[in-house]
Amino acid sequence: MLSLLLVSGCSGDLSVLEPAGPASHKVALLWWVMFGGACAIFVLVAVLLVLVFFRPAMMARINSRQWLIGGGIGFPLPVLMALVAFSFMQGESLLPQSASDPLRIGAVSRMWNWEFVYQTPTGTVSSTDVLHLPVDRDVVLEVKSADVIHSFWVPRLGGKIDAVPGISNRIVLRADQTGAFGGICSEYCGTGHAGMSFRVVAYDESDFSRVIGELGQN
Numbered sequence: 001m002l003s004l005l006l007v008s009g010c011s012g013d014l015s016v017l018e019p020a021g022p023a024s025h026k027v028a029l030l031w032w033v034m035f036g037g038a039c040a041i042f043v044l045v046a047v048l049l050v051l052v053f054f055r056p057a058m059m060a061r062i063n064s065r066q067w068l069i070g071g072g073i074g075f076p077l078p079v080l081m082a083l084v085a086f087s088f089m090q091g092e093s094l095l096p097q098s099a100s101d102p103l104r105i106g107a108v109s110r111m112w113n114w115e116f117v118y119q120t121p122t123g124t125v126s127s128t129d130v131l132h133l134p135v136d137r138d139v140v141l142e143v144k145s146a147d148v149i150h151s152f153w154v155p156r157l158g159g160k161i162d163a164v165p166g167i168s169n170r171i172v173l174r175a176d177q178t179g180a181f182g183g184i185c186s187e188y189c190g191t192g193h194a195g196m197s198f199r200v201v202a203y204d205e206s207d208f209s210r211v212i213g214e215l216g217q218n
Contacts, residue, residue, distance in 0.1 A: 013156075013181065013182035014155045014156070014182045014184065015155060015156065016028055016031060016155045016156075017031065017032075018156055019156060019157075020156045020157060020175055020176055020177055020179070020181060020202075021156070021157040021158060021173060021174045021175050021176050022174055022176070023157065023158035023159060023172070023173065023174065024155070024156055024157050024158050026090050027090075027158070027159055029090065030086070030087060030090045030091075033083065033086055034083060034087070037079050037080075037082070037083045040079060041075075041076055041079060044071075044075055048071065102137075102138040102139065102140045102172070103133070103134065103137055103138070103139045103140070104119065104139075104140045104142060105117065105118055105131070105133070105139060105140070105141055105142070106118075106141075106142045106144070107131070107141045107142065107143045107144070107152055107163070108144050108145070108146055108163075109143070109144070109145045109146065109150035109152065109163040109185065109196075110145070110146035110147050111147055111148070111189065111190055111192055111196075112189075112190075112192030112193070112195055112196045113128055113129050113196065113198075114128070114129055114131070114152075114183075114185075114196075114198045115127075115128055116128075116130070116131045116132070118132070118212050118215070120212060120213075120216055122216060123216075125212060125215040125216045126215070127215055129197075129198040129199065130198060130199050130200075130201060131154075131183065131198060131199070131200045131201070132201055132203065132208060132211050132212060132215075133173065133175060133200065133201075133202055133203075133208065134175075134202065134203060134204070134205045134208040135175045135176065135177060135178055135202045135203065135204060135205075136174070136175075136176065137174065137205070138172055138173075138174050139172065139173045139174065140170055140171075140172055141161075141170065141171050141172075141173060142168050142169075142170060143161050143162075143163045143168070143169045143170070143171060144163055144164075144165075144167070144168050144169075145163035145164055145165045146165070147165065148165065148189050148190065149162060149163065149164055149165070149187055149189065150162070150163040150185045150187055150189050150196070151163060151185055151186040151187035152171065152183070152185070152186075153183065153184055153185070153186040154173065154181055154182070154183040154200050155182070155184075156181045156182070157173045157174070157175055157181055157200065158171060158172070158173050158174075159171065160186050162187060163187075173200075175200075175202035177202065178202050178203060178204060179201075179202060180199055180200065180201050180202075181199070181200040181201075181202070182197065182199065182200075183197060183198040183199065183200050184196070184197045184198075185197070
């Protein structure tokens, strides 16, 4: 029962561990690697603790210098260095790269909603609290704020980026499958912060064009 509860806690609309895009897959992999490293250190400490209680004579033969060098440096330092190196490599791969044929969408945050702006052959159209995007295509989000600092985050599609007044920050998202995903403001921005969420809906290319066209008719 406990294991079922733990597994169910790793899924859901805002779960980083249920990725639906290449960037979110990298974030999920980083989480699992960090979790594995933490487990390795925990197991070592637990084993040493058990030995102290049940094999005190054996543990007494280890002097304080050996404890400090082996337990304080020899094991944790290589593990932590490996985790830091891996996290830097994963983090670098999540930075905006030169996307092939990217779609650019503006994301403007304000208390307490998100406005998404799309370029069309006849001008710009927008949607509020719903981000429409096509699957299997890089989407560059130009994230801005109209008032205070907010933070754009779609856990199942990628990392997060701050929305700062007067600055345009970029993040690249790509959905591997159609469907709806949850998005939130992950930076406390005032009394309405808890309700500042939005939806991301990914379509096939033809359906995406149709939906954007319908926005222009409203």
